[in-house]
Amino acid sequence: MLPVLYLLPLLPLIGFALLMVFPRLFPGKAGGWLATGMIGAAFVVAVLRYLGQGAVPAQETLWTWLPNMALNANLSVGFYLDQLSALMALIITGIGFLIHLYSISYMSHDAKFTRFFAFLNFFVAMMLILVLADSYPLMFVGWEGVGMASYLLIGFWFSGRGSESSDKDIRAAGEKEGVNNSNAARKAFIMNRIGDLGFMLGMFLLYKLYGTLSIPELATRVEGVSVATAGVELACLFLLVGAIGKSGQLPLTTWLPDAMAGPTPVSALIHAATMVTAGVYLITRSHFLYELAPNASLWVAWVGGLTALYGALAALNQHDIKKILAFSTVSQLGYMFLAVGVGAYSAGVFHLLSHAFFKALLFLAAGAVIHALHDEQDVRRMGGMRKFMPFTHIVSGIGVLAISGIPIWSGFFSKDAILAAAFETQPVLYIIGLIVAVLTAFYMGRWYFLVWRGAYRGFEATGVSHPHEADTITKIPLGILAAGATLIGFLNVPTFLGGGHAFDSYLGRAIPQEAHEIAASTEWLLTVMAILAGVIGLLWAYSQHRAHKLDNGPLGQFSSSALYLDNIYDGLVAAPSRGIAGALDTVDRGTDGLIGSISRNAAAPGGLFTVWQSGFVRAYAVSMLLGTAGIIGYWALKLVGSGG
Structure with missing residues (x-):
């Protein structure tokens, strides 16, 4: 019997969970070998499924996801294996295994060695969910997962490799590197959100047109249709926006070169076996729509x-x-x-x-x-x-x-x-x-x-x-x-x-x-x-x-300068946004200052009395004693003054 499809993403997910929850169980390079072994095992599963793949695609449903929706369309968590997804699984696990193996040596002196491999396992798992998904919503889960993994790995050295040094110059350089790495991670994450919006709009429109988001079912429903409609064209354009974002195509391309801020194995994984190939896969998987x-x-x-x-x-x-x-x-x-x-x-x-x-x-x-x-x-x-x-x-x-x-x-x-x-x-x-x-x-x-x-x-x-x-x-x-x-x-x-x-x-x-x-x-x-x-x-x-x-x-x-594309975006989008934010910050600070001044002046008289409200009995006794002495002194002076 062939192994079940869910083992492909499950194995690296188990590796991720073990390394994140129990990192102390894997001292030294043990975490790296565990993560590499999980990807190796997933590759074996992919090979067995590839060898056993017949002419008819395999579809395995695990459970119903979001049942009894108001839209009257149950979504299931299921995986779909045909020649395309089998090939992608082999690429992801095969190349991914080699990159994991390489990383054991490359990252051996890094203080966050175990965490790095946990993130690598998570990255591979999310990519496998993306290519094996039998519906666009489940594909979107993997889509967002690789986006999150890329954020974690591009900004992995967020504190800079020399920030802990005792040397002042090295520490300053490390801190600068950390800022650049963090900015690169944020840039990748934010620019991909633009593409994600296109993906979501494409899904919504496809459901409106065909009443399903199951990929095999959608392919069946458009089978035999030969006349293009404006709705299909628009849905495909929305999906293209998603693909452009994930694969770093114009005009959402500037995040991809900056992704080099991550460790070199991350660069290899993003550029060769995961993330950036997702856009090509999305369009190829949706070929029955683009043909219309x-x-x-x-x-x-x-x-x-x-x-x-x-x-x-x-x-x-x-x-x-x-x-x-x-x-x-x-x-x-x-x-x-x-x-x-x-x-x-x-x-x-x-x-x-x-x-x-x-x-x-x-x-x-x-x-x-x-x-x-x-x-x-x-x-x-x-x-x-x-x-x-x-x-x-x-x-x-x-x-x-x-x-x-x-x-x-x-x-x-x-x-x-x-x-x-x-x-x-x-x-x-x-x-x-x-x-x-x-x-x-x-x-x-x-x-x-x-x-x-x-x-x-x-x-x-x-x-x-x-x-x-x-x-x-x-x-x-x-x-x-x-x-x-x-x-x-x-x-x-x-x-x-x-x-x-x-x-x-x-x-x-x-x-x-x-x-x-x-x-x-x-x-x-x-x-x-x-x-x-x-x-x-x-x-x-x-x-x-x-x-x-x-x-x-x-x-x-x-x-x-990469044809000044980053400079153009900075001038047209980033700089005006920073200017507006700075102006709002100034107004906010000014408003806070004015309101704060009024509130302080209003509260000043009350503040004089709060000094006495200490909550200590001895303080209240002293206050009573002083008050009584003051009253007696007042009446004594008054009697002396009246001569009586």
Whole structure:
């Protein structure tokens, strides 16, 4: 018998509960091994369900949620497994397990080691609820859960890593870092609330239109409908707003690069296996709605195309080793949105899969470099690291080749499928995608050359004369991810290259499979163009490296300031909000001062009498004695004055 679906989120939830309630039972690294074991067990469950998954989706209802609602629609807590959710469960638990394992070494010296792993387990559990949910309300529970987990993990170092130091300068720097980390966590949380509002409005409208929020039931009710309605279009646009927020697409993209404030394993988990893929999953899971909403689908494609271009331009001249990868994620997610927007759902999900491997690999490799250089993250203070970290250098090179779309690595197959789909349906978006491919190869080549090649520049900045290679626990995840980034692409070799679109055929049981109607000669041409884009970008980076011009990349300050999008938001939204808040605070303080002055003056006479109301009997006796003496003295003086 196959294991029940609820074990998938339950196992990491148990790990989270144990580590939060009984942290003292897990001293040293025990908490990390427990959390990693829970994710490993969940991965085994996911593999068993994947292997046992038939053509018919599995649906398991646990209990009725909110029964006898006034809306006359019972909501149940249930999980739904088809080829799409099975694949997502494998990605989340598989990549999540490797990141947990890596974190045991990376976070070993952190004072909050056990709490960190509790939060990681919670993150994975919420993401599993999101992808397995059989209804939009339950999906929204997981949706909010990953938002909360990201807040906890992005701001994990809210007090700063050096705030406890006895050195005044280190302590001040740590406190500043803590403020920045807290601000990044709040920014992610607040900007995602905008997207969440869109998700909720989409749910409400769908219920109004169809009377149910069960995903399988909703798919059945729209089956056979071919005429688009304004209501469906609007509902899909609302869901797109939710997806934009969670996946960091334009215009709600600025929180994602700032999420780098969290520990590097958090960056890998957010960008590769959880949170940011939720938006792509939501649209893909709702494919039966978007097929009825061509205008909303076109919005999805254009949001993706423009975001891919934005992320690539912003990455060209970044100097933080992780922020380059963060803007890369923004751009690669744009590719996925472009794919699902033009109806190439399988291509989008395939890129999600390949991206999970090479982006986790790149982030974890960056973490190994940061750890070796005592938390230095500026690529201008690195260089020549291949001599000190040969293994990490090799796997990083594999990650760069994969994301650049160079054969035979995974990004070549998945990105090529997206570009081909765009060429067939939206030629303008194809041109944008091709330009982005050149820019991607350039900024990743720049990342590679600044970190790994040339002369070592880190001694003066970091004081580290001989950086050390990663330990074995760190190398194991890096090696597995490098193998995946190399081999995963062969799951979906196109027909004209001798394959049979195996991945498309598998996923086609759950989502529409795009028709491959492009002539073989055209496919060859598109493939050559895609390869040339990657090669040109890497050669461009190499030429800039040889000319010693990589310290300041293309577009200069325009790129390093992320096209000033944050500045625009600050001027249009944040600064006016702060001004209004400051004015209201001044009025409030003035009002409080005036009212306080009046109340103090009114209370002054009474205050004279309250001194006597001490509650002590001896005080009252003294008062009576003094009063009596005063009266006797008064009458004595009066008698003396009258002469009598």
